[in-house]
Amino acid sequence: DVQLVESGGGLVQPGGSLRLSCVGSGFFFSNYWMDWVRQVPGKGLVWVSHINSDGTNTDYADSVKGRFTISRDNAKNTLYLQMDSLRAEDTAVYYCARRGSFVRRVHWFDPWGQGTLVTVSS
Amino acid sequence: QSALTQPASVSGSPGQSITISCTGTSSDLGAYNSVSWYQQHPGTAPKLVIFDVSNRPSGVPDRFSGSKSGNTASLTISGLQAEDGADYYCSSYTTVTTVLFGGGTKLTVL
Secondary structure: EEEEEEOOOEEOOOOEEEEEEEEOOOOOOHHOOEEEEEEEEEOEEEEEEEEEEOOOOOOOOOOOOOEEEEEEEEEEEEEEEEEEEOOOOHEEOOOEEEEEOOOOOOOEEEEEEEEEEEOOOO | OOOOOOOEEEOOOOOOOOOEEEOOOOOOOOOOOOOOEEOOOOOOEEEEEOOOOOOOOOOOOOOEEEEEEOOOEEEEOOOOHHOOOOEEEEEEEEEOOEEEEEEEEEEEEO
């Protein structure tokens, strides 16, 4: 089965840092673009960042640019999101998601991980 | 960039059909055939139900269908079933933010 499992969420103070991880299994991880999407509890989905298959190209939402860094280790089938200078408004469930195809560039996600909750509060 | 516009809620009785709209602009949804739809039950991760406007992933019932006209996309669920009750999100490619989501629609099966 294709599966994504996130970890690393938790409670952090404003201005602090946290690193999220997402381990992929059941597919050739190194072939696929990967993304992070977040969701404030009770609110909608918001795209955060993506990284191409070999890690040489990344992009970020304006709200996190300069504070968050996406990376991947294909040898470990793992996607990361380093989050620095965290703010209260970064509080959300963070999902990792795989782009739906590696044959061509697509902009839909399948599957998604179960999500990990990040709470930024003093 | 603002989220794509979806109705906050829709409802229908079992066996009926419902349609959820998703409105964007000529810079995002209207410019690309890269609209997708996700179903999310409470406390769970989103699940893809439609990609590239009208394609269904394997395992998604053919009761789910998608379409697009101009700057508006639509998700139609026919023969509503109790388990279809969930939140639904549309998304589109956009050159500004890569992927833009709608605000979400809560589907209640009466």
